[in-house]
Amino acid sequence: MSPATTPASGKDFFKLHPIDFSKAYEKLFTRWGPQGWWPADTQIEIVAGAVLAQATSWKNAARAVANLKSRGLLEDTCDSLHALLELPLPELAEAIRPSGYFRQKSGRLHRLMRFLADNLGSPPWKIPTSQASQWRERLLNLNGLGPETVDSILLYGFDLPCFVVDAYTRRMLLRHGMISDQTSYEEIRFMFEDALPRRSEIYNEYHALIVRLGKEHCRRNACCTDCPILA
DNA sequence: CACCAGGCAAGTA
DNA sequence: TACTTGCATGGT
Numbered sequence: 162m163s164p165a166t167t168p169a170s171g172k173d174f175f176k177l178h179p180i181d182f183s184k185a186y187e188k189l190f191t192r193w194g195p196q197g198w199w200p201a202d203t204q205i206e207i208v209a210g211a212v213l214a215q216a217t218s219w220k221n222a223a224r225a226v227a228n229l230k231s232r233g234l235l236e237d238t239c240d241s242l243h244a245l246l247e248l249p250l251p252e253l254a255e256a257i258r259p260s261g262y263f264r265q266k267s268g269r270l271h272r273l274m275r276f277l278a279d280n281l282g283s284p285p286w287k288i289p290t291s292q293a294s295q296w297r298e299r300l301l302n303l304n305g306l307g308p309e310t311v312d313s314i315l316l317y318g319f320d321l322p323c324f325v326v327d328a329y330t331r332r333m334l335l336r337h338g339m340i341s342d343q344t345s346y347e348e349i350r351f352m353f354e355d356a357l358p359r360r361s362e363i364y365n366e367y368h369a370l371i372v373r374l375g376k377e378h379c380r381r382n383a384c385c386t387d388c389p390i391l392a
Numbered sequence: 393c394a395c396c397a398g399g400c401a402a403g404t405a
Numbered sequence: 406t407a408c409t410t411g412c413a414t415g416g417t
Binding site for chain 1 (some may be wrong): 401
């Protein structure tokens with residue numbers, strides 16, 4: 162990890178002016194428009210998808226989601242939720258195999274659904290914005306749910322204003338010299354949340370646009386000279 | 393063949 | 406506290 166630890170010296174390190182979060186959002190949104198996240202038919206599909214998408218390609222996560230849907234296990238109903246909860250763990254694991262880490266994820270999925278069923282009843286679920294941070298903490302206490310997964314659930318599943326920080330976000334800020342390798346998740350989240358209106362609609366599009374930017378333009382250390390943020 | 397993809401937790405020193 | 410390793414699939 163030599164280049165990035167010595168900012169402004171490595172030849173493959175492009176020190177760019179810091180990002181103005183509001184302006185960058187406008188530019189990204191103007192270029193690409195609404196990204197339609199999270200692609201799903203039901204709320205529970207989003208929640209389950211957040212776990213299944215951990216450290217895997219979206220394509221593989223989508224296969225796992227499709228397997229569950231074909232068994233009728235991702236409807237926003239009491240019956241569907243209970244069927245999911247009663248499915249034996251090995252069988253659940255087998256169904257979600259394409260998403261990778263399937264033994265771990267089956268347990269994580271089950272614990273999450275158990276928690277939501279116990280505390281919020283049957284879907285569709287609702288959480289008041291005023292209670293977002295307290296539910297965030299409770300979800301973080303579940304084994305297998307880290308900050309990115311929890312924020313994805315709250316933002317995309319519950320429309321709560323929790324900004325999602327992922328590897329693309331980190332790379333983007335790192336490249337622009339705004340963070341170091343060891344800047345914490347929370348710190349980065351606050352950078353965005355402090356700079357933007359506290360609205361889930363904004364956070365929703367912004368995160369999706371960052372992912373798109375990362376996929377299409379900024380996969381590596383060097384930033385493209387035609388980066389839409391700069392243009 | 394190596395490396396990556398919308399992480400997280402447990403183990404080690 | 407700060408690193409390292411395990412978890413696992415499918416695509417390039």
